[in-house]
Amino acid sequence: MKTIATISILSLAWLSQSALAQTTTTPSTIAQTNPHQLHIQSWHLKNGAKVLLVERHALPIVDINVAFDAGSRRDDAQKIGVANFAGSLMDMGAGKWNEEDIRRLSSDWAVTVSSFSDTEQAGIRIRSLSQPQTLQDALKLGQTILSRPTYPQTVLTREQDRAVLGWKQNQTDPQFLSSQAMTRLNYPQHPYGYWAQENEASIRAIKRQDLIDFHHRYFRPSTAVVSIVGDINRSQAQKIATELLADLPQQKLKLPNIAAVPLHKGQTTHIHHPASQTHLDLSLPVISRDDVDYFALLIGNYTLGAGGFDSLLMKELRDNRGFTYGAYSHFNPMAQKGTFSIGLSTQAANAPEALKVTKQVLADYIAQGPTEAQLQQAKNNIIGGFPMRFDTNNKLLGWLSTIGFYQLPLDYLDTYPQKVQALTTEQIRDAWQRRLKVEDLNVVTVGQSLKQ
Template sequence: MSEHKGPRFALLALTTAVLVGALGYYFVSPSVSVASQATDQAKSEHKLESLTELDGKAPTNRKLDIQTWQTAEGSKVLFVEARELPMFDLSLTFAAGSSQDGNTPGIAALTNAMLNEGVAGKDVGTIAEGFDSLGAAFGNGAYRDMAITSLRSLSDADKRTPALNLFAEVVGKPTFPADSLARIKNQMLAGFEIQKQNPGTLASNELFSRLYGNHPYAHPSDGTAQSISAITLDQIKAFHSKTYSAGNAVIAIVGDLSREQAEAMASQVSAALPKGPAVAKIAAPVEPKAGATHIEFPSKQTQLLLAQLGVDRDAPDYPALLLGNKVLGGGGFGTRLMTEVREKRGLTYGVYSNFSPMEARGPFQINLQTRAELSEGTLKLVEGILADYLKNGPTQKELDDAKREFAGSFPLSTASNAAIVGQLGAIGFYDLPLDYLEKLREQSQNLTTEQVKAAMSKHLSADKMVVVTAGPTVPQQPLPPPTDKPSEQPLGVPEH
């Protein structure tokens, strides 16, 4: 899912294809020498002298011993003890994304961006200096389903305690300075002007509008120029009080901490948040009407987006859909779409498909750019590839390759504390079972071609696609025939 991550800072992203919520960021401080020593010691225990040592060995999967409880204020907590390095990662996940905007599109993004602009006695510069002086890192981001704040710090009490104190203030008791609001609004308004020059953004916004109609997912997650301009400080304070409440929070903690220390940290953060319950779950979207929309845009290329409603986060068929999509267009080179559209015909730099399961039914999308004069033929080609795949499913070799790729990349989902804390946040936010990741890995490896075909054809239909194109209206040319050496090589870089 591609979402708004704040107009100013380096923010966290939901990067995993398995779960929305995996957080990636770097920790840099003068105090990392302790961590470096621990890393060096771990490396010295066994050095890999030859890649042949890995032959025949399956990738190591880290099994997570997830502990969970609830704070007195109603926050859900998930904790994994990880003693390898003297640091910890903590994230707060709130149902405070743009799906909670209501009649004020963009208020979720604006509120999240304002969190670290001021607390009592400290402005944005003092807050930044406070985290930096402790070797700590603060992060935040707003998406459609959720808003996230995070802290990474050394676990020694002399660093952990002041870092946590500052973090709790920033998230729980921000002052939302008026001058900061004006500045951030201007930055967001400037961003909207830039978006007008990006056909991909224009097409994506139109696609979500067509796909979701009056549903909370329909509007852009960062709002519009008109809606952002009208938002007041009182509205931001009210949104924060409602959606950043303790009962609406999932607290994830991973690191060099005991259960007792993690409980104390969670209690402190939870107590600092506004008091209140979890917000109501959003309603299911209505099935959209299939059809095509074109956005006229001066360009040499045309952006093509095809989509329909997919599945929500806890869909039982998700393992089969995940593997099925890897064969279709979610696995890079070697997928059906890349082979037929790029490698055999040279029509695009890249073509990708993906499911984005969310709290409600997230979208299934196919995304590519192609030369404007070949756009209509390319669209028909992609639609034909999808229809054929839904009818016949993957071959055994394609599925075996997808299984092997997934198994090989799966350990990355728990390879670092930052990755684990993101997984915990998503598991807690979407009310998934604690063994969700392990079950996903096991189920994906036991799938048959018939199960994948059945799941894909159950949830997708070639004649239900919502299509949005953005580019110039130009005379069309016939597509080149497929060949191992296409005469028209793909453009080196997408135009936008």
Template sequence: MNRILSGCLIGTALFSLTPMAQAIDIQRWTTPQGSQVLLVERHDLPIVDYTVIFKGAGSTADPEGKSNIAAATAQLLVSGTTQLDEEQFNSKINDLASNIETGNSFEYSNVSFRSLSDANKLNATADLFNQAITQPRFDANALQRIKDQAILSLKQSESYPDYLASRELTRLNYPHHPYGKSAYQTVEKIQSIQQQDLVNFHKKNYTQNQAIIAIVGDITRPQAEALITRTLSNVSTHINTNTAAPKVEIIGGKRKNLPYPHSTQTSISMGLPVLTADDPDYFAMLVGNYILGGGEFDSRLMKELRDKKGYTYGVTSSLSAYTQAAPFTITFSTENQNAKDALASAQKVLADFIAQGPTATELKQAKDSITGAFPLRFDTNGKLLGNLMAVGVHNRPTDWFDTYNDKINALTVDDIKRAWQRKIQPTQLNIVVVGGKNSAKP
């Protein structure tokens, strides 16, 4: 069965690389049609992992007044073609022992496949892949099915305080920016999607000049070039130029309390748009986030709110990076009667960290832990493919993996302190509290 992959992988890279026994040899070029290609040959297994990313085809491109156009378009690409209905399409993929999947995020959609490298299997999979991206059926019944699924998912999510807090924080962070569109979806907007909406979105956004191709596996460059020609045959070559997300207007210091009287727990989310993928402070912010709240039981927030004061079972901070400013967020839940004190404690931990920076011991522990995660980030073709996608989407240098570890280890306490002071003013974070009527009142 085809799956929809999460696109959040591309937005954030919280782990770095340790020195490698052998550098990752990325072959990189641009096709005559303007598609960027990143290839890593790995011949130890007879498998090829292949993805085409269409920049600008993410949820930020959803037409005003409608939700889930980008997601529905991507999902239905693998739900039948003009030549094959959904059952026939899946049957052919299964007969080849291959897999074709789609994914969707804020800024892009992608279509991927995994195939044996045997020429007959690979070419047959590539032909089905090409059918999917050039001749989608956009069947009305399949569309209604995924609309029903999206509506059910939305209704279920709205019963969880954590979701409500996250959604409201996105609205505060991005009230008028395309990054906030997903937080304004409604049943009515989802139900309003029509087949022609998908046809129009596909025609406009699935173009070769916006494509980024990442390939990992048992394939040479000449074979990869032939595969690209096969998979992108008849994909539109018209120039889609209006794909860049606008700059985020950062407005902080806002507060929203949402009653949730039927729960004994209060959910708290606080954050602000902070980091872009090409920010000079990228590494200092990521390592600092590990120390503050991304390092699980090693983090300051966990030690203070869980271990010392017993306010919560878990508290985390997260830091994403998009083309424009992505959110830094602190999230946790606590008993209603502790909400006000727990929020004040989290704010104090953040303020102290920004004012003083990490200790030398904290920094060393973070570096060791982050760099030690490399084997788990690149031990499969699929994981490497995801990292190649990030390099392509954010136009990072070809030696990104080879120099990552050195950049992490070169950081000093003062580097992190200065970066966090430049990026975040503790009193400017937007705050959402979802809980009982009296929880965490200002």
């Protein structure tokens, strides 16, 4: 079934347009159109792939993102790191081309094709002029990289050497050590925490056949989301999506759901480090992409720690106390519960007091919530800055892929400003009081020994 949503440019800042390929389509809803609206088109191919398109004809450019449910959350617990290598090395040898051939062809054809891998997704990105021959060359290269990566042993060995070197260097970085330790506290056995279990032995244990097997299992059209933004129409988008996925295994794959995140809360870890600064992290898995409190938590966070110099954490820890150059709080929504985090660095001697003050600022905010003036400032900033979040094709593409991958409604961007505007201080306070308790947060400190 095909669905079309309209997004008003005036009311949106995250505009995403998507057209997807399908054989038979019947629009279920078509919003009224006017010259100031853009359309997200979405449908499914016969092989199960989801396609989203936004037509933008101002520039002769096409941007494409093909994402699969093949991120590191799909790793085997006994073979951590395979997903990352399988996704990220696809563009380093494919079909009859080695990595130098791929670079040369990209340069000769004036196109960009690259592979990627993260926690939840893996796939390829393509940027090309919409001129037919150039676009066809880009699709040929993208299809080959996507469906026939060769994973040369020399490339794998080299990238393993780089990964080991990077891992060793990171063992001296306070921020990395803190992030790694916090991930182990938040996700000790969960797939979201696999990356924090990596070490030299696990990196070296990955074999070329592991990458081939992972690619064959997880890179299937039935789990694909093809997002397209640019100077093409729906029929062209249909052809592009079909062509890119044509040589992958077509059998539909039903993947198990990612497990819910069990909470491990109230833990504290200190890592000794000789640096003069101590890095402080407070965190807990809290928010998912489909969370009922999504807007109350995210918009409320602007006042606490996402509003830069206007935030409560910055005012108290930097302006009033002089403990740090910067303090922040952040939500990272994922398919299952992603983290709420607070972070800062301070002189080692100030670390105990800075931690105490940070907890008190959070406790006060949970108890009181934002004032009417603070909430209005957050709304003005978020709604007023909306257009800057997708003022390029690339930004639009990112939001389009997010809508498709997390199965968000096609009017997600259209209704976003309205949902922000509708929030009240009471709703934000209620959500924060239900979802966050200071004593539940895990705490990691990296630096010299804390003197209480």
